[in-house]
Amino acid sequence: MPAEAKTYDVYVKLIPPDGQDIDTTDNIVSANVGYTDVAVEKIYITENLDKRDVHIEVRNKSSIPVNNVTVNFRENDLNGPIFSQRMIDNLAMNEAFVMSQQFDVDDVDFINGSKTVYAEVYSSAQEYNIDNNYG
Numbered sequence: 001m002p003a004e005a006k007t008y009d010v011y012v013k014l015i016p017p018d019g020q021d022i023d024t025t026d027n028i029v030s031a032n033v034g035y036t037d038v039a040v041e042k043i044y045i046t047e048n049l050d051k052r053d054v055h056i057e058v059r060n061k062s063s064i065p066v067n068n069v070t071v072n073f074r075e076n077d078l079n080g081p082i083f084s085q086r087m088i089d090n091l092a093m094n095e096a097f098v099m100s101q102q103f104d105v106d107d108v109d110f111i112n113g114s115k116t117v118y119a120e121v122y123s124s125a126q127e128y129n130i131d132n133n134y135g
Contacts, residue, residue, distance in 0.1 A: 008034050035128035036066040038121050040135030041096060054102045056119045056135065060091035062128065072120040073101050078134055080118065 014027045020025065042057040054073070058068050069088040074080040088097050109115070111118075119135045127133075 037061040039132035059096040
């Protein structure tokens with residue numbers, strides 16, 4: 001187990017028990033380990049009279065902790081204006097955090113009775129998969 005939570009290149013070299021191998025060029029394999037992976041797992045809405053709460057479950061899907069996760073609430077589409085930004089200080093391995101943003105229906109511009117809201121999560125650490133950072 002490494003002392004520092006960061007990315008590493010791990011190499012494994014295979015040596016036959018008798019020490020004899022016809023082709024030694026295929027005896028080494030490598031993998032990159034230690035990348036973070038924060039993801040938007042679920043989004044759901046609850047309502048109470050004239051209030052709507054958008055709940056977003058953010059999960060650290062990696063095997064190392066991740067710090068300083070930013071959650072952006074965007075309006076209309078994935079590149080829309082950010083109307084709220086929140087921070088999660090840290091998430092342990094496989095930990096989930098549910099964050100909520102409340103809206104007063106009188107303050108929202110509905111189009112045909114609905115409003116589209118997107119969530120975007122990211123951290124300053126290098127991520128293994130960024131395709132799951134939106135919801």
